[in-house]
Amino acid sequence: MDKFLIKGPCKIKGEVLISGSKNAALPILASTLLFDKPVNIKNLPRVKDVDTMLNLLKSLGSVIKYSKNKKTVTISKSKKHNVFVPYSLVKTMRAGILVLGPLIAKYQKSITSLPGGCLIGARPVNYHLNALKKLGMKYKIKKGYIHARSNGKLKGNNIKFPKISVGATEQLIMSAVLANGLTLLQNCACEPEIKDLTNFLKLAGANIKWIGKRTLQIYGVKSLKSIKYTVMGDRIEAGTFCIAACIAEGDLKIKKIDSNIINTELNLLRKTGAKIKTIKNEIHVKGLKNIKSVSNIKTKEYPNFPTDLQAQFMVLLCKANGRSIITESIFENRFMHVAELRRLGAKIIIKKNKAIIHGGSKFQGAELMSSDLRASVALVLAAIIAKGKSVINRIYHLDRGYEKIERKLKKIGVNIKRIS
Numbered sequence: 001m002d003k004f005l006i007k008g009p010c011k012i013k014g015e016v017l018i019s020g021s022k023n024a025a026l027p028i029l030a031s032t033l034l035f036d037k038p039v040n041i042k043n044l045p046r047v048k049d050v051d052t053m054l055n056l057l058k059s060l061g062s063v064i065k066y067s068k069n070k071k072t073v074t075i076s077k078s079k080k081h082n083v084f085v086p087y088s089l090v091k092t093m094r095a096g097i098l099v100l101g102p103l104i105a106k107y108q109k110s111i112t113s114l115p116g117g118c119l120i121g122a123r124p125v126n127y128h129l130n131a132l133k134k135l136g137m138k139y140k141i142k143k144g145y146i147h148a149r150s151n152g153k154l155k156g157n158n159i160k161f162p163k164i165s166v167g168a169t170e171q172l173i174m175s176a177v178l179a180n181g182l183t184l185l186q187n188c189a190c191e192p193e194i195k196d197l198t199n200f201l202k203l204a205g206a207n208i209k210w211i212g213k214r215t216l217q218i219y220g221v222k223s224l225k226s227i228k229y230t231v232m233g234d235r236i237e238a239g240t241f242c243i244a245a246c247i248a249e250g251d252l253k254i255k256k257i258d259s260n261i262i263n264t265e266l267n268l269l270r271k272t273g274a275k276i277k278t279i280k281n282e283i284h285v286k287g288l289k290n291i292k293s294v295s296n297i298k299t300k301e302y303p304n305f306p307t308d309l310q311a312q313f314m315v316l317l318c319k320a321n322g323r324s325i326i327t328e329s330i331f332e333n334r335f336m337h338v339a340e341l342r343r344l345g346a347k348i349i350i351k352k353n354k355a356i357i358h359g360g361s362k363f364q365g366a367e368l369m370s371s372d373l374r375a376s377v378a379l380v381l382a383a384i385i386a387k388g389k390s391v392i393n394r395i396y397h398l399d400r401g402y403e404k405i406e407r408k409l410k411k412i413g414v415n416i417k418r419i420s
C-alpha cells in the first residue's frame with residue numbers, strides 16, 4: 001500500500017488549479033442512467049471514486065468513451081442493460097447507492113447492495129428508501145441487498161425529508177425527473193453539488209425548479225436530451241488548499257473555483273487572521289505567523305461550515321493561540337484524525353461530539369495512519385508544518401477524492417514523496 005513521506009516544516013507559495021468536484025460528478029454520472037441519448041461530461045476529477053462509478057455504469061450497460069486525459073467522458077447506452085449493483089463495489093464507494101433511483105425510474109427494477117457503514121458512521125439509507133416508496137418503489141431487503149421494483153413508471157408525490165440529507169435529496173431528484181406528474185421535495189439539502197446536478201438535468205430538459213431554499217418542484221418528463229456539461233470545481237479541495245496556506249504561512253492563489261460557494265469557510269479563515277482576497281474564479285490567501293483561535297465552530301449543512309473541512313480546520317486550530325472548540329453535528333464518529341494528530345503533539349480533548357483544541361502546538365514528525373478521506377488530508381496538512389519526517393500510511397483513502405495531490409503540493413513548495 002502506498003504511503004507519503006513528508007519532510008517539514010514547509011512554506012507554501014505559488015498557485016494551484018482546483019479539479020472538478022467529486023461530490024458533484026458522482027450524482028451527475030449516476031443520473032446518466034436516465035438518458036437514452038449520449039451525454040458528454042467534462043472536468044471530471046481523476047480520482048478513485050469517479051473511476052469506481054464509471055466502472056459501475058459500464059457493468060450496468062453504459063458505453064463510456066474517454067478523452068485522452070480521461071477528464072471528459074461520453075456516455076451512451078448499449079442494447080442490453082443490467083440492474084445488479086454488487087456489494088463489492090458499493091462497500092468501497094457509498095455513492096453507489098445513487099444508481100438505485102435512476103434504475104427504478106428507467107427500468108422499474110434493481111438489485112442494489114446496501115452500502116456498508118464506514119469509519120465516520122453507520123450511514124444508513126432509510127431516508128432514500130422511505131422517500132422512494134412514496135414514488136411507488138416496492139422493495140425487500142434480502143442478505144444485504146435491496147430487491148426493488150415498481151409497477152410501471154414511478155408516480156410523483158409530496159415528500160418531506162425528516163432530516164437534511166445530501167444523498168437522499170440527489171436520489172429523489174433523479175428518481176422524480178422521469179416520474180408521472182408532480183413531485184414536491186421539502187427539507188432538501190442545498191449543497192452546490194446538488195445545484196450542479198439540477199443544472200445538469202435542467203439543461204437536458206428536466207422540469208425542475210427550486211421554489212424555496214430547501215424546496216424543489218419537479219414535473220416528470222418523457223425523456224432527456226443529449227447534452228454537453230462541465231462539472232463544477234471542488235469546493236472541499238479548494239477549502240483544503242486555503243487552509244493549507246493559512247497553516248504554512250503561505251502565499252497561495254487557488255484557481256478554477258467559484259469563490260462565492262465557500263464564503264462561510266473564507267470568513268472563518270479571516271477570523272483566524274488570514275488575509276484573503278477573492279476575484280471571480282480565484283482566491284488569494286496569505287497565511288500569517290500568528291493564528292487566532294476560534295471559540296466555537298459547529299459543522300452543519302450548507303451554507304454553514306461543512307463537515308468535510310472539519311478535520312483540516314482542526315489542524316489550523318492546533319497551531320492557533322488559545323483554545324478552540326469544534327462540534328461535529330453531521331456524523332457520529334468523525335474525529336478519527338484526533339488520535340493521529342496527538343501523535344504529532346496536538347493537545348485535543350474529545351467530549352462526545354465536541355473537540356476541545358488547546359492551540360500553540362509545535363508538531364514533531366511521526367508515523368501516521370489514514371482513516372477516512374478528509375481525515376487523511378488533515379494528516380498531510382499537519383505533516384507539512386511538523387518539524388522533521390512524517391510517514392502517512394494507507395493513502396488510498398486520499399486517492400479516492402484528491403486528484404494528484406502530491407504533485408499539486410510539490411508545485412507549491414511541499415517536500416512530499418509517494419512511496420509505493
Ligand code: EPZ
Binds near residue numbers: 121125126163167308
Ligand atoms: C454526502 O454524503 C457527501 N458524499 C459526504 O462527503 C458529506 O460529508 C455528506 O454528504 C454531508 O455533507 C457525497 O456527496 C458522495 P448525508 P451523504 O446523507 O449523502 C444521516 C466526502 O468526504 N443519514 O447528507 O452520505 C447520515 O448518516 C464525503 O466526500 C441517515 O440517517 O451524507 C449522516 O449522519 C464524506 N439516513 C447525515 O444523515 C439516510 O438515509 C447526513 O448524511 C441518509 C443520511
